[in-house]
Amino acid sequence: MSEPTPVARLIGVDKSFGSHTVLAAVTLELPAGRCTFVAGPSGTGKSVLVRHLVGLLRPDAGEVWYRDLRVDQLDEQALLVLRRKCVYVFQHPTLFDSMSVAENVALVVKYHKGVKARVAESLARAQLERMGLSRLADARPPELPSGEQKLVSLARALALEPETLILDEPTTGLDPYAAFEIDAHVRQLKEQGVTLLVISHDLQSIRRLADEVVFLFDRQVRYQGGMQGFFEANDPVLDQFVHARVHGAI
Amino acid sequence: MALWITVGQMLSLSLWALLRLRLGGREMVRQVYETGNRSILFVGITMAFIGMIGVYELASTMEAVLPEYSTLGAATLQGLTREMGPIMAGLLLATRVGTGMAAEIGSMQVSDQIDAMKLCSVDPVELLVLPRLFASSIASLGLAALGTTIAFFSGMAVAWFGFSILPDTFMSLRFVVTGDLIMGISKALVFGFTVPLVSCACGFQASGGSEGVGKATTRAVVLSSFLVIVEDALITYIGEVLQ
Known part of the structure; x- marks a missing residue:
């Protein structure tokens, strides 16, 4: 089977906030029609990484591409067009109260x-x-529990009928039932052929849904490949993350 | 610097929206109610005291210098129409309404709601700022007129009971000319536009959680009050030159 064409690419992306470097020469590709999970310890720049794809952040160096659009060079008007195709759902439900x-x-x-x-x-x-x-x-959104708020955020994003959907920690802080419900919607989207990029720490979700996993550590991509390989990789950092070991490099 | 760039961007977008008559419809009406009606009590009580204090001080000075009160009412009305009515409406708007706008938009900024709007193809300036700008200008005009009226009548009460000046004597329009009215209206409209413009820009610049929202709110009230005073001086100067 041939490799799916990448829908988005980051090439050698650097990003710092003041003296704090978050991403250093990060390169990755997002395959079309697949479900890619971005995992990694807290504070490794997962959200920073994906925000580049919708132009919410611009890299200090490097290139960001969405199909044939150079995202890091688009103005706000052109970004509006991009953001109708590639929709980002924030970690916190950003509903208007x-x-x-x-x-x-x-x-x-x-x-x-x-x-x-x-x-x-x-x-x-x-x-x-x-x-x-x-x-x-x-x-009203404040009357709803966080699980339902996240579902409404997802509904709002899907109203745009996106070809690519980016979900930032969709199941974090939810009870297992609400997390399962979100995963069910993600599975449905996957079956519909929507390209998915999901930031998550939730290993169960990764096992259930991921086609590909990108693991960020120490400002760089430590692993990019299939889900099975992620759980079986012979890498002490991945091993510590996957098995939640207290001692190690993380 | 970033704040003034935001102010400039919002100003150009607002003027462009004004030219296309895109004023925000139902949201603007709601904002007129929020900004205007809900400020009536605050402005009314404050202006009543300002009218009483102003007339008491003016009458005391006249008593010592002229001992003649025939121009007290006319001078009070002129001062209120040109200066005190619009400037107090502007400052009270900055205190009561500007802080609210900065806090609301600042909270939306730090909780990613503004970015979420951008990502949903919604222009946050058009949705949040424009209705507030035009609503505040209308409300400012109304509050200035109401404040001037209340201050004049409360001053009249002080003149009557404190200095035995009859209402017939006090109620004189002879100093107030069309130029004074134009100046008062211009000031009210400009202040009503400035306060939400600066306050919303401060909200958009908020960062770093609740501490950032607090700083944005403080910045909004300080800057918009300062600008109201500076604009007052400028409009007065321009008015005098034109007259």
Whole structure:
């Protein structure tokens, strides 16, 4: 079977905040139609890495590509076009507290599709229904538990009908049932052929869903390859991470 | 420097939106209510005291220098229309409304909600800033007019009970000319535009969690109050030159 074409590429990306270097010469490819997990200890720059893909951060050096677009050189207007194809869902549910759940989703639909508010609202409600979230449509985000807030964030992102979806720690802080529900939606997207990039520490999710795993450590990509290889790699750092050993380089 | 770049960007976007008559519709109406109606009590009480204090001080000085009060009401009304009405509305907006805007947008900034808007193809300036700018300008005009009226009548009460000046004598419009009205209206509109512009920019510049939101709020109230004073001096100077 031939290797899938990469939908996004980072080439030699450096990123520092002040004197603190987070990424040093990071190179990786995101294969189209696959589910890639980015794992690594806390603070290794996983979120920083993926934020480059949607232009939320610009590299100090290196190149960021999404298909044939040079992302690090796009202006805000061009980034809007990119962000309709490649949607990023934050770690914390970034819902707008002053709006209901349906209005949160409708706002995105209205701007994305350029439809009137009433049409956007009915499309938003249809999106919520598809995800089994109709009961939450009129609730305000602060009234919801974090699991449901994350599901609504996912619904909002999916209303954009993205070809690539980036999920930043979608199951962190959730109870096992809510985490399983999120994973079920991710599996469904995977089956639909959506390219997925998931930042996660959740080894169960990685086992359930990952086609590829990228492991970040010490500002660089330590491992990129198949899921099986990730769990069986003969690398003390990966071994410590995978088996949650207290002593080691992490 | 970054703050002033943000202010400049927001200003150009706002003027462009104004030209296209994209003022934010329902959200602007909601903001007029939030900014204007909810400030009425605060502005009303403050201006009532300012009117009483101002007339008491002015009448005391007149008593010592002129012993003649026929111009007290007219001078009070002119001062309130040109200066005290709009500037107090501006400063009270900076205190009550500007801080709220900076805190709200700052919280959205540090919790990634602003970035989330950008990622959802929503322009945060158009959604959050424009309705506040135009609503605040309308509210500022209304509050300045209301404040001026309340201060004038509370001053009239002090003149009557403290200095035995009859309301008929106090209520005189003879010093107030069209130029004073234009100056007062211009100031109210400019202050009403400046306060949310600077406050929202401070909110957008917030970083580093709740401490950053606190700093943005303080910065918003200090900068917008300072700018209200500077703009007041400038408009007064321009008005005098034109007259």
